[in-house]
Amino acid sequence: MTDLANLSSIIGMFVGFVFTLLIFSYLLGDNALFRFATHVFIGVSAGYIASMAFFNVIWPRLLSPALFGLPEERLLAAVPLLLSGLLLAKVTSRLNKLGSPVMAFLAGVGAAVVVGGAVTGTLFPQTAATINLFDMQAIQTSGRSISAGLFNGAIMLAGVLVSLAYFHFHTRAPKPAWLQAISWAGQAMIAIALGAVFAGVYMAALAALVERLGALVEFIRWFINPAT
Amino acid sequence: MAQEPADRRALPDEEIPSPDWFGGEIPPVQPSKDEFEAEQEAAQPELPDWMTDEEGKLPDWLQSGIFISPLEQPTQASSIVSEPPPDVAETKESELPAADAKLPFKMEEGEPSPLEWLASLEAEAGEVKPGKDLQIPPEIPEDELSWLSELEATYSDLLPEVEIAGDDAGGPSEGFESEVLSPPPVEGLPSWLSDTDAESEKAPTPAGEEEDLQPAELPSWLQAMRPLGIPGEATNGVGGVETEQVEGAGPLAGLRGVLPAEPEVSQGAKPSGFPLRLQVTDAQEEQANLLRRLIESEAQPRPLPQAPILPAQFVLRLAMAVLLILPVLLGVVSGLPEFARPAPSSEILTVRQMIERLTPQSPVLFAIDYEPSYSGEMDAVSGAILGHLLRRNVYPVIISTVPTGPIQAERLLSLAGKTVGQTLAPSDQYANLGYLAGGATALAAFVETPRTYLSLDIQGERVWDRPPLQNVNSAAQFAMVVVAVENPDRARTWIEQLSPKLNDTPFVMVISARAEPLIRPYYDAAPSQVQGLVSGLTGAAAYEAATVQSGAASLYWTPFNIGLLMAVLLMFLGGVINMIAGRIVRQKRRQEIKNK
Incomplete structure (x- = not known):
């Protein structure tokens, strides 16, 4: 078992080494090796996701209860089975109306969950957090000085306001000068935020690069001296 | 006459x-x-x-x-x-x-x-x-x-x-x-x-x-x-x-x-006819000739400009790749120069304290919710947290809303077990609930009734009958919830669906560096919706430093910093070159205007 695990690990390292080089070949331009690697990744991912969906969702939660479950489990499985059958009717133009109620149900439930979550999980809490920046008791509780807490809160509030003002829709042209100035400040805030996002993207990519280079070096070291 | x-x-x-x-x-x-x-x-x-x-x-x-x-x-x-x-x-x-x-x-x-x-x-x-x-x-x-x-x-x-x-x-x-x-x-x-x-x-x-x-x-x-x-x-x-x-x-x-x-x-002259030749001025004739030449030149095939053997963009791309990859590769091979790991910040220390408070065999919901393409970064970050959890001997329950999440979790558990010197048994030391299909709706349902929604693990065995999970009927009854995610939108979904229903359960986000600017407000809010935040390789290295462990983040830290320095250097050089080139172009334009 240990040998087999080691063998699979070695094969995995070798495949990772080869495909890493194939992906790095894109530095020389778009080529067949790069396309071959991407096609393999797409195909493997699609196959894995299909098998995962079947063995992790369709079979254990739908087919198995419907076929081999207890009577109450079969009754419960009949509902998603019926809805799934109606959803499959969307593939034909003659029967696609049968799937519309199912789609409406999915879209309605999904929208309700997302909107409800956004309101209760983001909008209200973030609005309250912006207001609470000026809560003296909270500032004292956090251990910061009141002046520093208020200054920090003022900056946060100003950033929020000018960023919202940037998205202000004004039908009368031109914008008032004060609103235009605020919009420019909001634009600056958004630019800073996007710059931070870009820096984060670069750091994530750099971490991936370091990991791949480390894997290459590790494989080469193992290939030169397997004892290591 | x-x-x-x-x-x-x-x-x-x-x-x-x-x-x-x-x-x-x-x-x-x-x-x-x-x-x-x-x-x-x-x-x-x-x-x-x-x-x-x-x-x-x-x-x-x-x-x-x-x-x-x-x-x-x-x-x-x-x-x-x-x-x-x-x-x-x-x-x-x-x-x-x-x-x-x-x-x-x-x-x-x-x-x-x-x-x-x-x-x-x-x-x-x-x-x-x-x-x-x-x-x-x-x-x-x-x-x-x-x-x-x-x-x-x-x-x-x-x-x-x-x-x-x-x-x-x-x-x-x-x-x-x-x-x-x-x-x-x-x-x-x-x-x-x-x-x-x-x-x-x-x-x-x-x-x-x-x-x-x-x-x-x-x-x-x-x-x-x-x-x-x-x-x-x-x-x-x-x-x-x-x-x-x-x-x-x-x-x-x-x-x-x-x-x-x-x-x-x-004598009986014929009626005067109109001359066939157009009476045009010289300017009109010149313009007509110019138009005719233009049309004729459009119809004439032009030889395609010969593509240079080495396009400038290709050279630039190759040069930047060499300038970036070569130093990083040297850092990976040699491990030099050695950079000190970052000092743990308050959120890192908070996460460490929360994990330290966990009792052995406490059920911890751990979501591996990132794509394989980000595993290079996210494995290092989540591996540091998972390793600490395993050292505390807690009972991780793995779940993912990404189809590839369950298998990535298996690999991560294997790597984390090696760091702590353990070989994890799937049923005894952790539970992998697998893929949670349905997005936000399924997540909301799982938070409410995890037993009903996911009753089996990826091996097909019942999960909730195991001793660490016998008292867990909702997400709020886990000892801790840790979500490792790289996508800001997916991270926001987790926060929106979990944070209002977790009550006092600690909620830790292990995120990619690219998601930090959008997720940090949830941590900085008062009251905070996320109690702990570990972000990127920097956060992972700091956490490993705070927990006195050496994992992948510590291994990557030196080449990672070399890469950051090279990026800063390239940006600086690019800015200087752009400034000089812009000045030269402006001078040429001024000279052309003067000459005109």
């Missing part, structure tokens, strides 16, 4: 517009029959008596031969000698040949010659050239002929062609006056008449024969000599064919090459 008639003659008739003075009543092209008769009556006193009858009029036979209307005149007639040669005209009557005796009349001494009217016409048309030369009436003032000069200037380019055409057609030429046209040979004509006039005049006339002739009677053979009704083409004596104007009226009717009695422009 003397050359104008010849030039005007060369103009095509259809291109000559009518002048203003000519736009009123157009005089008749040819005099009518009445006018001819009036003219003839006016000329009668000059006629000799022998040519008139008792009433002083021409005999019928002579009128029928002379007054032929142009409308009645055949279009083609044979040409005869147009005028006698000068030597013949100057010859005295006594020196006339004897053939004179054959004429039906006798010329007396001292009588005016019946051909004097011809001499008078010749005197009037002395300077006018024969053929198509224009005869400008003397009563037309010269100022009114300015239109002819304008026409000459306008159609000057057509003159040579027309002149050449006229020459080729055998038209009248400068030396036409000196030519003596020969009549065509007529069958049955006596030989003495077919000879030249000089020879015939030199022939002696037998005396006494003229008394035998009947006056006012033209013999049939002489009538046959008249050129009327004979085709108008005649040889010019050298074998060429002459096409000349044939006189249609008057005493010279049927003769070829006589001088016109009226200006040619007054």
Whole structure:
């Protein structure tokens, strides 16, 4: 078992080494090796996701209860089975109306969950957090000085306001000068935020690069001296 | 001015517009029959008596031969000698040949010659050239002929062609006056008449024969000599064919090459037509030529610019890759220079404290919710947290809303177990619930009723009957919830669906560096919706430093910092080069503006 695990690990390292080089070949331009690697990744991912969906969702939660479950489990499985059958009717133009109620149900439930979550999980809490920046008791509780807490809160509030003002829709042209100035400040805030996002993207990519280079070096070291 | 008639003659008739003075009543092209008769009556006193009858009029036979209307005149007639040669005209009557005796009349001494009217016409048309030369009436003032000069200037380019055409057609030429046209040979004509006039005049006339002739009677053979009704083409004596104007009226009717009695422009000209050539200015012609050249240049194939062997973008991309990859590779191989791991921040310390408070076998919900492409970063970050959890001997329950999440979790658990020196057993030391299908809706359902929604792990075994999970009926009953996610939107979904329902359960986000700017407000909020935050490789290295462990983050830390330094260096160099290049371009533009 240990040998087999080691063998699979070695094969995995070798495949990772080869495909890493194939992906790095894109530095020389778009080529067949790069396309071959991407096609393999797409195909493997699609196959894995299909098998995962079947063995992790369709079979254990739908087919198995419907076929081999207890009577109450079969009754419960009949509902998603019926809805799934109606959803499959969307593939034909003659029967696609049968799937519309199912789609409406999915879209309605999904929208309700997302909107409800956004309101209760983001909008209200973030609005309250912006207001609470000026809560003296909270500032004292956090251990910061009141002046520093208020200054920090003022900056946060100003950033929020000018960023919202940037998205202000004004039908009368031109914008008032004060609103235009605020919009420019909001634009600056958004630019800073996007710059931070870009820096984060670069750091994530750099971490991936370091990991791949480390894997290459590790494989080469193992290939030169397997004892290591 | 003397050359104008010849030039005007060369103009095509259809291109000559009518002048203003000519736009009123157009005089008749040819005099009518009445006018001819009036003219003839006016000329009668000059006629000799022998040519008139008792009433002083021409005999019928002579009128029928002379007054032929142009409308009645055949279009083609044979040409005869147009005028006698000068030597013949100057010859005295006594020196006339004897053939004179054959004429039906006798010329007396001292009588005016019946051909004097011809001499008078010749005197009037002395300077006018024969053929198509224009005869400008003397009563037309010269100022009114300015239109002819304008026409000459306008159609000057057509003159040579027309002149050449006229020459080729055998038209009248400068030396036409000196030519003596020969009549065509007529069958049955006596030989003495077919000879030249000089020879015939030199022939002696037998005396006494003229008394035998009947006056006012033209013999049939002489009538046959008249050129009327004979085709108008005649040889010019050298074998060429002459096409000349044939006189249609008057005493010279049927003769070829006589001088016109009226200006040619007054003769039935065709209606003026529009010139086919466009009248454009030089500027318009130049613009038209420019447009034509442009269109022609569009139709011409152009050779494709030869692609450079090494495009600038390719070189730049390769150079940046080398500048970035090579130092990082050196850092990976050598581990030098060694960078100190970052000091743990407050959120890192908070996470560590929360994990330290966990009791062994405490159920911890751990979501592996990132794509495989981010596993290089996220494995290091989540591995640091998972390793700490395993050291605390908690019971991780793995879940993922990404299809590839469960298998990534297995790999991560395997790696984390190695770091802590353990080989994890799937059922005893952790539970992998697998893929949570359904997005936000499924997540909300799972938070409420995890037992109902996911009852089996990826091995197909029941999960909730295991001892660490027996008391867990909702997400809030886990000892801790840790979500490792790289996508900001997915992270927000987790926060929105979990944070309002977790109550006092610690909620830790392990996120990618790219998601930090969007997730940090949830941590910084008061009250905070996320109690702990570990972000990126920096956060992982800090956490490992805080927990005194050495994992992947510590291994990657040195090359990671080298890469960051190279990025800063490249940005600085790029900024400097861009500034210098921009200054050079601006200087060039200023110089070009000055030069202009």
